Amino acid sequence: xAIFTEKDSSRCTVRIRGRFDFxxxxxxxxxxxxxxxxxxxxxxxxEVDYVDSAALGMLLMLRDHAGDPTHVTLTGCRGxxxxxxxxxNFHKIFRFE
Numbered sequence: 071x072a073i074f075t076e077k078d079s080s081r082c083t084v085r086i087r088g089r090f091d092f093x094x095x096x097x098x099x100x101x102x103x104x105x106x107x108x109x110x111x112x113x114x115x116x117e118v119d120y121v122d123s124a125a126l127g128m129l130l131m132l133r134d135h136a137g138d139p140t141h142v143t144l145t146g147c148r149g150x151x152x153x154x155x156x157x158x159n160f161h162k163i164f165r166f167e
Contacts, residue, residue, distance in 0.1 A: 071091075071093060071094055080109065080110060081109065081110045081111070082109055086115065089120045090115075090121045091124055091125055099128070108138075110141045111142045111143070112143050112145060112167075113132070113144050114145050115145065115147045115148070115152075116146030118146075118151045121150070121154050121155070122154075126158055129160070139163060142164055143165040143166070144164050144167070145167040
């Protein structure tokens with residue numbers, strides 16, 4: 071598992087590699103904890119091969135932090151992560167690319 075972050079003045083891109091699970095909670099939260107309100111987030115799942123319910127909770131916490139559901143976009147979802155996100159109906163509460 072690895073989490074990489076790139077920030078500019080209006081957007082934070084979070085790239086996750088490997089498993090996105092409970093073990094990621096600290097690193098994932100650190101990616102957005104200091105971001106100002108109104109920041110847009112792009113979460114890149116292109117290198118994620120597994121997500122669990124803790125990952126879903128972390129995404130919901132990011133959405134709450136962003137303050138506007140349209141400020142969080144999920145991209146690169148495929149395989150097991152895509153299936154879990156669809157089963158959880160996250161396509162109804164997040165933007166997907």
